[in-house]
Each structure stands twice: as C-alpha cells, then as structure tokens.
Amino acid sequence: MTQTAGGQMAQHSVPFPLVILIAMIATCLYPANLPGPMQKLRLSEIYRSRHYATQRAARSVIRRAQHLAASEIVQIAADLKKLVKKYYTSARSYSPTQGDLQYFLCAVFYLWHSSRPIPAKPVLRDPTFDERTIHVGYLKHDLEPVAGLLDEGRDNRLVFDDAYLFIDFNDETMIVSFIFVDGNGIEIDPEDVDIFSEYASSEDRNVTLFHHYEDSERIRVMDHNWDVAIWSARRKIKRFAETGVTAIEAANWPNRLETEYMVPFMTVERVLEIYELDFD
Incomplete structure (x- = not known):
C-alpha cells in the first residue's frame, strides 16, 4: 500500500480487495513508531517499534492488532507474505510494505475479534461462464x-x-x-x-x-487466497488468545511460521x- 501526498494509504499493485473504510481505519491507526507505510516490510521493525503487547494473559479477548505481541504479529505477516508471493510470477517481484501489513491487520480485525467464531476454510469457487x-x-x-x-x-x-x-x-x-x-x-x-x-x-x-x-483467473484465485489469508490469520489469533503470551515469548522470534496452502495463479504462459x- 502506498501513501498519497495527503497522508492517506492508497492501493498498491498487490492482491488486496481494497475496501475504502478499512484503508481509512488503517490510516488512522497507523503506529507512529513504525517506519512509514511505503517502507519495505521488515519484521525486525515490528519488534523495535514497541507498539505491540509485551505479554498477555491466557484466554484474553484480542480485539485489535495492538493486543498481539510482536512475535505473534510476525506470524500473521507470514500469511501476507505468502499471499503476495502467490500473486506474482517468478519474473516479477514485489515486497510488501509496512502499510500493506497494517491494512491486512485491519482487514483481519474488521467486524471481528477473537471471541467470535470463524467459518470453515474457504473453498475456491468454480469459474463462471x-x-x-x-x-x-x-x-x-x-x-x-x-x-x-x-x-x-x-x-x-x-x-x-x-x-x-x-x-x-x-x-x-x-x-x-x-x-x-x-x-x-x-x-x-x-x-x-x-x-x-x-x-x-x-x-x-x-x-x-x-x-x-488470465484477467478473470487472477481475480478468482487471488480473491480466494485473500479469504484464506484472513481465515488463517484469525485462526492463529484465536489460538493466541487461548494460550496467552509471556514476556519472553513476546520478545523472541517464534519457533516456526505456519501458513495455509494457497492456490497458485495460472498465467497464460503456465497454461x-x-x-x-x-x-x-
């Protein structure tokens, strides 16, 4: 996501279904102690920002990203990174930005918190006529x-x-x-x-x-992968809410970064x- 002269985030060439309201929320809630939204997403900056929780009791309700620890945020960021990677072919590359992550986090928590249910994993719809x-x-x-x-x-x-x-x-x-x-x-x-x-x-x-x-397939597949990324992030957050996080866990790198399977985009060249x- 890029930042306009007026300071608001605008859609970048990443596979996000841009919702203006979510973009406005992401702009208003953008952490002051993070690098600007146009800066490349570096997970080490998440830890250095000290914006996120340093510990959290088990079975706490997580209502917004700030209630997560840095070690949990980077696990959510893994879904974003995989989403972007699936969108681009090997001949092209795009590194998600800090603004992309904040937009993604706002989308995850939009009309949702950890005590609310999540549905079954999204299924890729069949192509239309x-x-x-x-x-x-x-x-x-x-x-x-x-x-x-x-x-x-x-x-x-x-x-x-x-x-x-x-x-x-x-x-x-x-x-x-x-x-x-x-x-x-x-x-x-x-x-x-x-x-x-x-x-x-x-x-x-x-x-x-x-x-x-190709244009239609890009939309069909990447909209599905977006839904999978949101679903995966929410499932992780529900687990985080149940287990809580200690100060040591919050400050350290997680043992592993798990992501869900996402459908590769089939370009004409690949066909x-x-x-x-x-x-x-």
Missing part, C-alpha cells in the same frame, strides 16, 4: 431445440441470440480447446455464428479469450507449458 467466454457474435438462425431448456428447448438458441467462444480445459487429455457455444454453454457449429468483424481471425479470437481468461493447444 462469463470468466471462460467472450462474446464473439450472434446466431445466424434458429438452432435445434435441446431437451430441458426453457422456451421449449430454444432458450438462447434463436436467431440473433448471443454466441460465445469458450475456453475448455480437459484435465484428462491435458488439451485446451476453443469452442463456440450458445448462451447455455452448449457447443455449436461455427458456421451457425455471424462473427463480429474484430473476431474474424481465429488468432485474434483466441488471444483475446486467453487474455480475458501453455502444461496443456497442449487444440485449434481445430
């Missing part, structure tokens, strides 16, 4: 009805209805294909489609769909490494 398709034209004529569809089997299969190009991943054959479909996702013959002029070239269609897929392309 829109995330796997682009609108490439209209149907030239009515298509044969399909049993089970509305409108006597003709729903989305009438002349001038939308036609789409769908990207299909077959995990058994490891082949990725580009298929024309109607609005129901049912495969149709390309000859039945009046294709837009900008998509007359199959290469243009495929490249556009690949870019759309081309794994799958064989079928242009037929």
Whole structure:
C-alpha cells in the first residue's frame, strides 16, 4: 500500500480487495513508531517499534492488532507474505510494505475479534461462464431445440441470440480447446455464428479469450487466497488468545511460521507449458 501526498494509504499493485473504510481505519491507526507505510516490510521493525503487547494473559479477548505481541504479529505477516508471493510470477517481484501489513491487520480485525467464531476454510469457487467466454457474435438462425431448456428447448438458441467462444480445459487429455457455444454453454457449429468483424481471425479470437481468461483467473484465485489469508490469520489469533503470551515469548522470534496452502495463479504462459493447444 502506498501513501498519497495527503497522508492517506492508497492501493498498491498487490492482491488486496481494497475496501475504502478499512484503508481509512488503517490510516488512522497507523503506529507512529513504525517506519512509514511505503517502507519495505521488515519484521525486525515490528519488534523495535514497541507498539505491540509485551505479554498477555491466557484466554484474553484480542480485539485489535495492538493486543498481539510482536512475535505473534510476525506470524500473521507470514500469511501476507505468502499471499503476495502467490500473486506474482517468478519474473516479477514485489515486497510488501509496512502499510500493506497494517491494512491486512485491519482487514483481519474488521467486524471481528477473537471471541467470535470463524467459518470453515474457504473453498475456491468454480469459474463462471462469463470468466471462460467472450462474446464473439450472434446466431445466424434458429438452432435445434435441446431437451430441458426453457422456451421449449430454444432458450438462447434463436436467431440473433448471443454466441460465445469458450475456453475448455480437459484435465484428462491435458488439451485446451476453443469452442463456440450458445448462451447455455452448449457447443455449436461455427458456421451457425455471424462473427463480429474484430473476431474474424481465429488468432485474434483466441488471444483475446486467453487474455480475458488470465484477467478473470487472477481475480478468482487471488480473491480466494485473500479469504484464506484472513481465515488463517484469525485462526492463529484465536489460538493466541487461548494460550496467552509471556514476556519472553513476546520478545523472541517464534519457533516456526505456519501458513495455509494457497492456490497458485495460472498465467497464460503456465497454461501453455502444461496443456497442449487444440485449434481445430
């Protein structure tokens, strides 16, 4: 997260679903004795700041980040670091900032504290139809009805209805294909489609769909990983609240930094490494 001239934090190129209210809270609560929000996140600064708890009794309610010890904060920061690492490919890198950590901590405690329950671990949702398709034209004529569809089997299969190009991943054959479909996702013959002029070239269609897929996949996967990171941090905090922390534990580095599994982001380059392309 960066800091604007007015002193407020603004979204950086990290996988955070920016919520303005949380950003405002993070700005207002930013610890004065930490380096500025644009500074690279160095965990040693968390200890030096003396902003966090030096000890805490067992079964205390943790309502905000300041109730955590520095040794606990760095365990929460491990989730943030893993989240950012999953977002970027090996060719790119971004080091989270102090501001990123404060935003993340505020998101963890937003409308939540350690005595409140947490749900089951988030599950990655399936991709939607829109995330796997682009609108490439209209149907030239009515298509044969399909049993089970509305409108006597003709729903989305009438002349001038939308036609789409769908990207299909077959995990058994490891082949990725580009298929024309109607609005129901049912495969149709390309000859039945009046294709837009900008998509007359199959290469243009495929490249556009690949870019759309990558953008959509980035949002789908990283929103999920954000939810996992928040869930993981809250689960740790509930454990911290139960066990408490001694002065010695608060001042020392934790024995280990545990993080939850996060889904890797599948770039187009990675897809081309794994799958064989079928242009037929």
